[in-house]
Amino acid sequence: MLEIQRGVIELNNEVIKLQDVTAGYKTVTGFKSILKRYQVVLKDINLTVSKGERVAIIGESGSGKSTLLKVIMGLLKPIKGEVYVYGKQIYKLPWRERVKIIRKIGYVPQDPYSALNPLLTVKHAISEPLEALGLKDEIIEQRVREAVKFVGLPQEVLNSTPDELSGGMRQRVLIVRALVAEPEILILDEPTSALDVSIQAQIINLLNDIYSKLKTTMITVTHDLAVAQYLADRAFILRNGSISEEGPIDQILSNPRSEYTRKLVLSYYVTSFKNNKSVGTE
Amino acid sequence: MTLPSLYSRIMRRNLRRTRFKIGVALTTIIVILSIIAPLIAPYPSEGYGYVPANASERKLLPPSTQFPFGTDALGRDLFSRVLTGTRTAVIQAVSVILISLLVGMIIGVCAAYFKGLIEVTLNYFTELFMAVPSIVIALFLRLTIGQGLHVVIISLVIAWWAWYSRIAYVYAKSIVELEYVTLAKLSGLSALKIIPRHVIRNIFQALTVQAISDLGSALLEASAINFMGLGLPPGSPEWGVILYEAITERGIEAFLFSPWLVVFPGLFIFMTTLGFSLIADPLREDLDPRLRRRWKLWF
Amino acid sequence: MVLAIQAKNLKIGYMDEEEQITWATRGVDLSVEEGESFCIVGESGCGKSTLASAIAGVLPPHALTMGKLYIFNQLVINESERNYNGIRGKVVSLIPQNPGTSLNPFLTIGDHFYYILRDVKGLSKSDSIKIAQEYLSKVGLGKDVLEKYPHKLSGGMQQRVLIAIALASEVKIIVADEPTSSIDANLRAQILNLLSKLVKEFKVTLLLVTHDLASASKICDRIAVMYAGKVIETGLTSSIISKPRHPYTRMLLDSVPLLGSKKSLNPLPGEPPSLVEDFTWCSFRDRCPFRIEQCSVEPPLIPVEDEPHLVRCWRFREVS
Ligand SMILES: Nc1ncnc2c1ncn2[C@@H]1O[C@H](COP(=O)(O)OP(=O)(O)OP(=O)(O)O)[C@@H](O)[C@H]1O
Numbered sequence: 001m002l003e004i005q006r007g008v009i010e011l012n013n014e015v016i017k018l019q020d021v022t023a024g025y026k027t028v029t030g031f032k033s034i035l036k037r038y039q040v041v042l043k044d045i046n047l048t049v050s051k052g053e054r055v056a057i058i059g060e061s062g063s064g065k066s067t068l069l070k071v072i073m074g075l076l077k078p079i080k081g082e083v084y085v086y087g088k089q090i091y092k093l094p095w096r097e098r099v100k101i102i103r104k105i106g107y108v109p110q111d112p113y114s115a116l117n118p119l120l121t122v123k124h125a126i127s128e129p130l131e132a133l134g135l136k137d138e139i140i141e142q143r144v145r146e147a148v149k150f151v152g153l154p155q156e157v158l159n160s161t162p163d164e165l166s167g168g169m170r171q172r173v174l175i176v177r178a179l180v181a182e183p184e185i186l187i188l189d190e191p192t193s194a195l196d197v198s199i200q201a202q203i204i205n206l207l208n209d210i211y212s213k214l215k216t217t218m219i220t221v222t223h224d225l226a227v228a229q230y231l232a233d234r235a236f237i238l239r240n241g242s243i244s245e246e247g248p249i250d251q252i253l254s255n256p257r258s259e260y261t262r263k264l265v266l267s268y269y270v271t272s273f274k275n276n277k278s279v280g281t282e
Numbered sequence: 283m284t285l286p287s288l289y290s291r292i293m294r295r296n297l298r299r300t301r302f303k304i305g306v307a308l309t310t311i312i313v314i315l316s317i318i319a320p321l322i323a324p325y326p327s328e329g330y331g332y333v334p335a336n337a338s339e340r341k342l343l344p345p346s347t348q349f350p351f352g353t354d355a356l357g358r359d360l361f362s363r364v365l366t367g368t369r370t371a372v373i374q375a376v377s378v379i380l381i382s383l384l385v386g387m388i389i390g391v392c393a394a395y396f397k398g399l400i401e402v403t404l405n406y407f408t409e410l411f412m413a414v415p416s417i418v419i420a421l422f423l424r425l426t427i428g429q430g431l432h433v434v435i436i437s438l439v440i441a442w443w444a445w446y447s448r449i450a451y452v453y454a455k456s457i458v459e460l461e462y463v464t465l466a467k468l469s470g471l472s473a474l475k476i477i478p479r480h481v482i483r484n485i486f487q488a489l490t491v492q493a494i495s496d497l498g499s500a501l502l503e504a505s506a507i508n509f510m511g512l513g514l515p516p517g518s519p520e521w522g523v524i525l526y527e528a529i530t531e532r533g534i535e536a537f538l539f540s541p542w543l544v545v546f547p548g549l550f551i552f553m554t555t556l557g558f559s560l561i562a563d564p565l566r567e568d569l570d571p572r573l574r575r576r577w578k579l580w581f
Numbered sequence: 582m583v584l585a586i587q588a589k590n591l592k593i594g595y596m597d598e599e600e601q602i603t604w605a606t607r608g609v610d611l612s613v614e615e616g617e618s619f620c621i622v623g624e625s626g627c628g629k630s631t632l633a634s635a636i637a638g639v640l641p642p643h644a645l646t647m648g649k650l651y652i653f654n655q656l657v658i659n660e661s662e663r664n665y666n667g668i669r670g671k672v673v674s675l676i677p678q679n680p681g682t683s684l685n686p687f688l689t690i691g692d693h694f695y696y697i698l699r700d701v702k703g704l705s706k707s708d709s710i711k712i713a714q715e716y717l718s719k720v721g722l723g724k725d726v727l728e729k730y731p732h733k734l735s736g737g738m739q740q741r742v743l744i745a746i747a748l749a750s751e752v753k754i755i756v757a758d759e760p761t762s763s764i765d766a767n768l769r770a771q772i773l774n775l776l777s778k779l780v781k782e783f784k785v786t787l788l789l790v791t792h793d794l795a796s797a798s799k800i801c802d803r804i805a806v807m808y809a810g811k812v813i814e815t816g817l818t819s820s821i822i823s824k825p826r827h828p829y830t831r832m833l834l835d836s837v838p839l840l841g842s843k844k845s846l847n848p849l850p851g852e853p854p855s856l857v858e859d860f861t862w863c864s865f866r867d868r869c870p871f872r873i874e875q876c877s878v879e880p881p882l883i884p885v886e887d888e889p890h891l892v893r894c895w896r897f898r899e900v901s
């Protein structure tokens with residue numbers, strides 16, 4: 001009885017669900033692209049994310065992490081398989097309808113240096129999602145100011161252009177932009193890998209703060225195990241485009257099941273400080 | 283302070299500034315002349331090609347105080363004709379470049395933004411037009427719709443827009459892959475807003491500099507079409523036409539016995555193109571990332 | 582012991598269009614012995630890359646210099662004069678920071694090796710390809726990359742190619758500017774091991790530039806911490822890591838996330854100051870919790886008793 005009830009609740013709470021998704025990029029362009037030849041990057045991915053969860057997708061460079069995010073956000077139609085966002089098969093919908101669902105996702109892209117139009121002010125960049133919702137100017141202005149205050153940026157940044165900002169400031173501006181339309185899911189692609197350690201720590205603290213206040217579902221993509229540990233409760237290990245391990249992050253880090261994850265954890269220690277609380281990787 | 287390096291840097295920049303200033307000065311003079319030419323020309327009606335009543339007395343006179351540039355075979359004052367030609371020159375060059383830029387930019391940017399079949403088709407189309415020489419189009423138009431300014435402009439635009447389309451496509455192609463375009467798409471903004479705001483704005487500077495440096499070539503090609511008698515009718519105030527008349531009426535002798543007929547219009551063509559390119563070159567240096575000094579080496 | 586690198590009050594600046602000078606390094610004193618692995622740690626914009634390129638001889642021509650720099654006792658920077666003849670590429674080689682912009686997009690990877698080895702060692706094409714293969718395999722790349730153009734490689738692969746190129750010229754000093762910043766943990770470990778092996782086996786001097794204190798501590802003998810163009814603390818790795826004396830170094834250590842223990846991260850708010858203005862006070866003043874009146878006067882380099890350890894802070898005793 002209890003089992004069934006739990007099952008029902010979980011079903012309702014599933015915000016993202018990928019079923020046997022295989023995806024990749026076309027290898028031929030131009031007229032020949034009709035041929036549909038693909039370089040497969042993701043193979044048979046199954047993944048569900050429930051409401052209010054914090055999930056990490058961990059993998060080496062080139063393992064297909066960013067590609068997976070593209071599939072989730074409706075930007076790359078999978079070759080095979082189904083993608084459900086809020087229970088809707090987004091790739092069965094035309095772009096206009098799809099965007100209405102995608103809007104519930106706030107996305108912070110991988111490279112803070114190419115994610116802001118160099119010619120627009122920060123204010124313009126942040127208000128764009130609200131503008132797309134068709135809100136009035138005064139309301140936009142007010143919400144932008146509130147959001148900027150929320151992440152602890154000074155109001156002056158609103159009038160600056162991106163090249164006056166450091167990497168950490170840019171990243172914060174991008175987080176504000178993602179949050180301003182009050183998304184239900186926050187997707188972060190390598191939120192700290194372009195930043196220095198102390199700025200990285202500031203951003204990690206900020207994201208944890210945001211989560212404790214807003215309880216948005218958070219999906220973090222990273223290759224840094226320690227960062228994942230701070231920003232997620234559950235993790236998927238991606239290897240060459242398939243999920244090789246899945247589970248609570250503490251268990252994955254302390255007691256990895258697959259050989260690959262174990263290697264990943266071990267190699268992490270080679271370049272990091274020794275930790276007194278030794279982890280059972282042996 | 284390191285004096286030698288500082289000195290060479292300031293010199294280099296000043297040199298660039300001087301070139302730019304000369305270019306601006308030349309171009310300003312030409313533009314002002316093009317506006318006030320009919321007012322300061324000593325024989326305004328002759329400037330527009332009317333043959334004066336006393337033509338037979340003043341055919342092919344060499345430069346003098348009365349006729350600073352001499353007179354042509356029909357007895358018209360060459361100074362007035364060349365001066366009046368300034369306006370045609372500016373109109374031709376500017377309108378050809380503006381129209382080509384507009385058409386090319388829209389097509390190139392759309393090809394880059396919409397991808398898929400649209401991209402393939404538009405690119406194919408662009409490539410088709412890149413192979414067409416303007417002279418051939420002008421010849422075709424001359425035979426079908428006759429002579430006139432529109433023939434010059436249309437034939438040059440047909441030959442030129444494809445280049446801008448190609449340049450716009452190449453620049454836009456790298457812009458549309460950037461994350462800010464993705465973010466705008468994800469927030470649900472329509473292409474109609476994204477394209478001008480994120481794509482065109484970011485390629486516009488590069489395209490404008492390209493356009494400015496092409497003004498000179500546009501003028502040269504327009505003059506060439508006119509020189510071959512395909513564009514403006516004889517008597518029109520246009521430097522190419524003046525040269526055409528000199529050659530058709532006097533043949534090779536024009537160079538030998540009445541050189542002023544070729545030298546003065548030629549000089550004006552040269553000075554105008556020089557002015558345009560002196561403006562464009564420093565701008566281009568500023569734009570080219572390899573020549574730009576202030577790039578950041580952050581992290 | 583031979584000094585491989587010695588800098589005396591080295592200042593390097595860049596002038597911008599408005600004739601403002603950004604002083605990226607502001608009086609650096611440094612001495613690195615032959616066969617040592619020395620590390621410069623600091624955050625983005627503190628002048629690490631500038632110092633690294635000064636040592637490798639690749640400062641852009643518009644950079645302004647003051648002070649002196651010796652490489653193996655040869656004076657390469659003497660106030661405004663720079664002369665790297667016989668040094669650049671032959672004694673020092675740089676692993677540059679931006680893999681994307683450091684490779685020529687029109688040359689294959691094999692050509693890159695050929696041109697560099699031809700210049701440095703006068704090798705023929707086939708010889709240089711052979712050497713290239715050897716070093717590429719050391720950084721975990723196959724020989725198939727030799728025919729490829731740079732844009733076909735991922736960021737991590739480009740960086741490894743650059744490392745292999747620097748190693749192949751077999752110089753005495755390797756300056757590595759953030760060699761592992763776009764590489765994940767697995768490969769990072771491999772490359773750091775390779776670098777430290779070079780130091781041990783071939784007596785190469787390694788100057789590692791990074792913002793990652795953790796990996797620095799793994800392979801370096803000594804560390805210099807830079808902040809806003811100045812070295813603010815320098816000493817043996819073990820003493821810097823276990824007993825940081827400068828509040829900034831301390832903060833850096835506190836900010837590194839540790840695997841397996843979710844200790845709280847305590848970064849100090851704020852960011853480094855702009856390098857245009859000239860400070861006559863401690864550049865860390867605005868972020869420093871230990872600040873006192875005296876800090877508005879330039880803090881001196883204070884030696885720590887009984888240790889080869891220098892700190893630029895008035896209150897270093899209270900910090901540790
Ligand atoms: N637009 C694209 N066109 C073609 N291939 C692509 C494209 N983007 C990525 N790829 C390929 O897909 C694979 C996975 O790339 P992806 O960007 O998902 O990696 P990632 O896991 O995010 O790595 P990183 O940590 O370096 O960002 C790579 O082999 C890459 O070359």
Ligand SMILES: Nc1ncnc2c1ncn2[C@@H]1O[C@H](COP(=O)(O)OP(=O)(O)O)[C@@H](O)[C@H]1O
Nearest residue numbers: 579581595605624625626627628629630631641
């Ligand atoms: N080639 C350059 N031209 C002008 N300014 C530069 C150049 N390289 C670096 N700078 C400036 O010098 C300062 C220090 O930069 P850099 O040495 O790259 O720091 P780091 O490597 O520590 O991040 C920065 O303010 C940067 O903008």
Ligand code: SF4
Nearest residue numbers: 863869871876894895
């Ligand atoms: S000198 Fe003063 S301000 Fe500077 S780090 Fe030390 S205590 Fe802080």
Ligand SMILES: [Mg+2]
Nearest residue numbers: 065066067110
């Ligand atoms: Mg990625």
Ligand SMILES: [Mg+2]
Nearest residue numbers: 580581630678
């Ligand atoms: Mg750097």
